[in-house]
Amino acid sequence: MNNTLQMPADASAALFFLPGQYLFAELKESSVSLKALSSDQVARAFRKVHTDTGWLGKRVLRYREAPEGNAILTFEPAAIRKITVAFSEKGLVELSVPLPPLILLGKGREYYLWAAATSHISANTNLAVAPLPNVGSGKICFGKNEVPETHPSTLSEIWKLIYDTPFNADHAIERCRTEPQDVRELLWKLAADKVKKFPKSELILSTTTVEDAWETIVEKRRYDSRF
Numbered sequence: 001m002n003n004t005l006q007m008p009a010d011a012s013a014a015l016f017f018l019p020g021q022y023l024f025a026e027l028k029e030s031s032v033s034l035k036a037l038s039s040d041q042v043a044r045a046f047r048k049v050h051t052d053t054g055w056l057g058k059r060v061l062r063y064r065e066a067p068e069g070n071a072i073l074t075f076e077p078a079a080i081r082k083i084t085v086a087f088s089e090k091g092l093v094e095l096s097v098p099l100p101p102l103i104l105l106g107k108g109r110e111y112y113l114w115a116a117a118t119s120h121i122s123a124n125t126n127l128a129v130a131p132l133p134n135v136g137s138g139k140i141c142f143g144k145n146e147v148p149e150t151h152p153s154t155l156s157e158i159w160k161l162i163y164d165t166p167f168n169a170d171h172a173i174e175r176c177r178t179e180p181q182d183v184r185e186l187l188w189k190l191a192a193d194k195v196k197k198f199p200k201s202e203l204i205l206s207t208t209t210v211e212d213a214w215e216t217i218v219e220k221r222r223y224d225s226r227f
Contacts, residue, residue: 061121062214063152069108070150071218073210075121076102076159078198083132085184086168095191098198102130103210104158105138106150107218111158112138114213117200123211129204131183133172134165138213141170176202 015037016023026033061073078101084094101116103125113135114127127138134141145161148154167184175183186202215221 060152060155061123061210064218071107071214072105072150072152072155073214074104074155075116076104077119080196081163083163083187084166085133085187086166087184087188088169092166093188095187097187097191098195100128100131100198100200100203102162103127104162105213105217106158109147109149111140111142111147111150112213112217113140113162114138115203117203117205121210123209123214125210127206127208127210127213129175129206131176131186131198131202133167133175133183134170135175136171174204177204178202 012027014025014027016025022037024035024037026035059074059076061075062071063073064071078099080096081099082094082096084092086092099115101119101121103114103116103121105112113130113132115130116125117128118125129135130138134143140162142161142165145165147161148157167187169182169184172182172184174180176186179186179189190198212222216223
């Protein structure tokens with residue numbers, strides 16, 4: 001069968017798959033330069049390739065695939081969530097609590113969590129401390145739970161881990177305004193009083209933005225001790 005291939009007008013090169021090897025064609029104005037490549041050479045070339053969506057809308061703000069680990073930025077809107085909190089006297093207690101918008105950044109198997117004072121999340125949104133325990137300088141401690149690699153297909157699993165894993169006393173201090181010694185006390189009060197919306201006055205706001213976090217953690221173009 002004779003297949004006719006129509007090259008895109010702006011193509012500068014092409015890769016042909018042949019039995020046992022690959023053929024790289026560099027397309028010039030008046031000629032074509034050919035070079036045979038092995039599968040190892042092709043694999044090494046594509047290992048250097050990065051893909052980056054740039055800033056997106058909806059709940060996924062940004063996604064990037066790279067050899068050093070995929071990275072993703074996403075968020076959950078403010079809502080009443082069911083979480084389990086471990087207290088020294090009360091034991092494990094399931095609470096229905098209002099939580100503010102939560103911003104999640106994942107890279108490889110490491111995840112960071114912050115809150116926001118606004119429902120419209122963008123690259124310029126200022127980060128706030130997530131009013132939850134087990135989040136040290138933004139980085140989530142999942143305990144002994146196995147954490148999946150960062151990928152859009154694993155997002156629901158990560159959010160489920162965040163909400164379902166019991167919150168204990170680790171990193172419970174300085175997570176909110178009125179209960180600086182233990183944010184679990186605030187969560188208990190909000191649930192007991194059946195508060196419908198998380199009070200913004202409890203959020204500890206930062207001048208650091210979502211884009212600052214991406215630049216620091218993913219791009220490593222800057223150093224910021226807050227992460």
